[in-house]
Amino acid sequence: MSMRHQITAGFMPLFDSAVLVAASELGFAGSEGVDLTLHRETSWANIRDRIAIGHFDLAHMLGPMPLACNLGLTPLASETIVPFSLGLGGNCVTISNAVWTGMAAHGAEPDLDPARAGAALRAFIRDRAVAGREPLRFAVVHPHSGHNYELRYWLAACGIDPDRAIEIVIVPPPFMADALATGRIDGYCVGEPWNSAAVAAGTGHIVTVKAQIWRNSPEKVIGVRKAWADENPEALAALLRALHHSARWCQDPANHAELAAVMAQPGFLGLPPAVQMPILTGHLQLGGGAELDVDDFFLPFDKAANFPWKSHALWFYTQMVRWGHVAHTPDNLAIARNCYRPDLYRSALKPLGVALPGANAKVEGALKVATAVGATGAGLVLGPDGFFDGQIFDPDEIDAYIARQKSVRTEA
Structure with a gap:
């Protein structure tokens, strides 16, 4: 009898933990010889520590x-x-009803268009400044999060200085909707279901989504202690295969009702399945009776959603540099480049004969439509992956990209 692997993992109560949860709860981990124990946490700082x-x-x-x-x-x-x-994807920017009313007066429409929403928000912020009012307060889940960087990217591209025109604070995901309802914050960027929860409560309005700011863009990952990975290569490979099977199952619409029921359990999200369906279907209630279907709102498997692209890590690094979180040096760039490990992904999944990208990195923002790309094992389709402002990120031209972003002027 082969030895079973004991693995302990932490997670936050967000729907994008579903692949990890399903691997544990629906037998995918067990089938790969992994006894996976999950621990729910209350903050990303706890996960990190x-x-x-x-x-x-x-x-x-x-x-x-x-x-x-x-x-x-x-x-x-x-x-x-x-x-x-x-x-890929899964986040939204949600604002209070009062802010939405102010934005609507400046041309905002319930269409999730980042450029239109950003222009309206910029005008509303200017109105408040002229009236001598305090800056709007937006919440993100952690300083080093996709939420923080995509919120900042969106605002800056729309002429709003995120360090001067608004205030950005940290709030754990499960508390976002309540903080909005009590007036402690004016808006937030978070993953589902905490945007739909505010809409369902009648206290928030979704104004744009990650899938519109940067199509098919990275969000959550499996972070592994390198020392443990080095000591337990077989256990890690078994888990990666289990996660692959789980992700494929999660993507299938035939399984969405069962997945939502699993995630609704008190130990995971503890919210009704109906509140979770928007992330699975892409059909969002925006607030005020408006609703919209969003293409590729959240992909747990399709379009190489599980591949740890080095270009994703490097784009995050450029945003850390842009907003003063880290200095841009050759050593820091090398650290960022080596953090995501497609070699381990390929090694674990190659025996399955599944589609594996032939490259470790790609130009981000270049694909305007879904495109077949080179892969081993099977066919693979990527994209579209455009940024809403038309920018392109070439991981081989990082210095130029950082310089170009620093030159972007924000006025609001």
């Missing part, structure tokens, strides 16, 4: 967080690697 001190072998993590760990930006330094991505 419990990885660092060895409570967890791996965890559901924010895409930029392992980079922050490796770049020495965390209180407890712990070398962390990313051999698997948990999906």
